[in-house]
Amino acid sequence: MFKLKGNTLLILVLSLVLILSITGCKKEADSTNGDKAKDNPATEDSHSNQDDNKDEEKPVKVEYANGASDSAIKIGTVGVQSGPLAFIGTPYFAGMEAYFNKVNEEGGVNGRKIELIKKDDEFKPDKSVQAIESLVFDEEVFAIVGHLGTPGVMASVDIVKEEGIPSVYFGSGAATLTEAGENFFPVQPNYVYEGKLMAKYAMDEFNASKIAVIYRNDDVGKDGLDGIVDGLKALGKSDVLAASDQLAYNAGDTDFTVQVQKAKSANPDLLIIYGLGGGTAGILKEIEKVGFNIPMLTTYSNADASFLAMASPGAPNVITNLHVMGWLDVSEAKLKPLNDAMAKYFADVPVNAYTMAGWVAAETFVAGVKQAGDNLSWAGYIDAMNHLKFTEGLAPEISYTTGVREGVTQMAISRVVQQDDAFIFELLTDFNAF
Template identity: 40%
Template sequence: MKKGLAVILSTLLVISMMLTACETAVETAQGVTKDSVKVGNSIATSGPLAPVGVPYKAGMEAYFMMVNEGGGVNGRVIEYVHQDDEFNPEKGKAAVDKMINDEKIFAFVGHFGTPIVGATLNDIKEAGIPAVYFATGTGLLYNEKAEGFDRVAYPVQPVYPMEGRIMAAWAKGEFNASKVGVIYTNDDAGKDLLKGIKQEAERMGGLTVIDEQVPPNADDVSAAVTKLKNEEVDMVIIAAIQGTFPQIAKELAKQGVYKPTLTTYVNADQRMTAAVKDDVADHFAIYANAWVDMTKPAINDYREWVGKVSDEDLSSNAYAMTGWIAAHFFVEGLRRVDGDLTWETYMDALESEPIDNPFGGSIDFSDGKRLGTQEMALLKMNPSVDAGWEGFIDFESIDGILDGQ
């Protein structure tokens, strides 16, 4: 009898161990169960950046809702958690620590803001957690051969060094410039754009770069413009964002530097057109990079689902659209994983082949490329249209821009 009882107990113990092993097997990585995967981020949804953070978060929520109501990805729904960091780096660090150690998320999706990313990027890398999409163009994310801890960062939004490279390609490949004048601001955005412009000019050859620095938000940029005028440049690049762009464009017109002028996608905004149109008039054309095309068919899904998560009209909100894009890139990587879902298999999937942006262009993460958007369109300022800008050339890579040169 005792022998029989021992056999029964032994059998029950084996069964229990098998069940435990099965339960353990489905939790193949932090934040992953057999029917869910948890992702998170910190976003400023209060404070001065709330008008950006709130719609940005809504765009992500809308995409995840669409995916979950469609059955999830490979049998798993996406659980999204968020913490408001108020755009404060110290609170951002605390939020990242909570996401990693308390929430135990599988991945960061849509990490938000230059100061927060700057304060927390190393924490994310040291934890080894994949981070897909960063709402910043900081050059900290640019890497042509990411290895080791650096591998975990997957920028999607344009990063300034890469955008600068594309600007140089437009100058030579589209505008046939041999000497380009660059007015850049002495901040991260301006210096990173200039770095990319010079890098690509050297790589291509045949393009001389004359650069002049101005302070961010400078009222007087006349000396920098005079230098480019005296150098008789073929084209001007304004490597400065919204606080300084209007002053430079107006001064170019004032001094009669009527050359084709190109600026960053950040300035492709109706407010910038309104600020300079009376001064620039028909004297010279202003162009800007673009990485989102709202005429793409994906806009229909976006508008349907974003209307389900927000009472505010976000149908044409650029920040909400970028949140949607962030979620899209994460999910596309998830769909490609065949077998166990781990950080390693997920990163392998992201890098397996280029991923299309639903609103234009594609991104290739293979071989350690962490360049952000690698294909951009070209817009032309036009005050007579509602947006202030109109399409000029569709999405092209650097090689496509230079084809035939």
């Protein structure tokens, strides 16, 4: 053992404190510089400006939402695929799949293949809710695309809204879907808007001085009637609408004697029939029976060859006085990609209005993906859709802005004409907005 004199010990202690202080300051400086380097990659290596510039140019990696990856985008759809209404869902989903097959065969969207999961709800709201829950929570899809049928869409809207998952195109014209939320992107015209445009066409194309409306007594018919009333009011023509309180019918009705007699007694020069499929066909049959043959106008939901095949046998004369609203450009050039894809992938499925609707659902979703690029978070996709203006598809234009969810707003009128032994639709007007 040895002893240090006081002065020597003091010098050593002071030297040790000084060394520790210098070391601590150096560590603190290094730590501070390291944090700054993390905050600002350009300062990470002060000896290489070239490396700094490379770091600054690197794009920020966006975290993908459920169902999206570098190679694929998994989406889900729900609608009737079995039972008596399968004639709607079969061509509808074939049109959707034909478009996705075509896109995938061409390399996908920005290198990503579209994977479609289909769920059958048999057109039952409770089964539709179960299917949506399965797609969102079990399958963890990126988006819901082309949910088919107003009952199912309305039953599950709260789930989709709460989760915030993008929902693109509904096989529905329910007006409430235009206010469902920012993650909803309706495409089909809603029935209220269509009713307004019907009112405009009633004045501009038919020069109507009195209009009668036979309508289905549910959300479909009531929305359409509300739109007609609103449209006529905006045009200053409310007085041309005949009383409509006795002209409603219920879904499932087969006897339309009262409604047609009431409409005929109003002596209108234009009859608007706001109903779907079998109901409208039954009304036409009663009109044929009583010889009430005046110009008629019906909703785009009846703009399909299968409707003509159903309605024309019971109304072979008056059906040529029927006009129908439409929102798709069915010119030969516009339909060629669809016809070619259907011939290749689903040659045994008819190409009709339902097929076209499924195709539009698919091309609208893909247009949004192209707009979003690699920013495939839900927020990124929604933002991309809010800047979309798509004019290359079957619809004249599909566009959205923040807070605006009207769907297609340009529609045209076609009339029914007889061609050889068949009845077909012939375009009568240009596409117009209200």
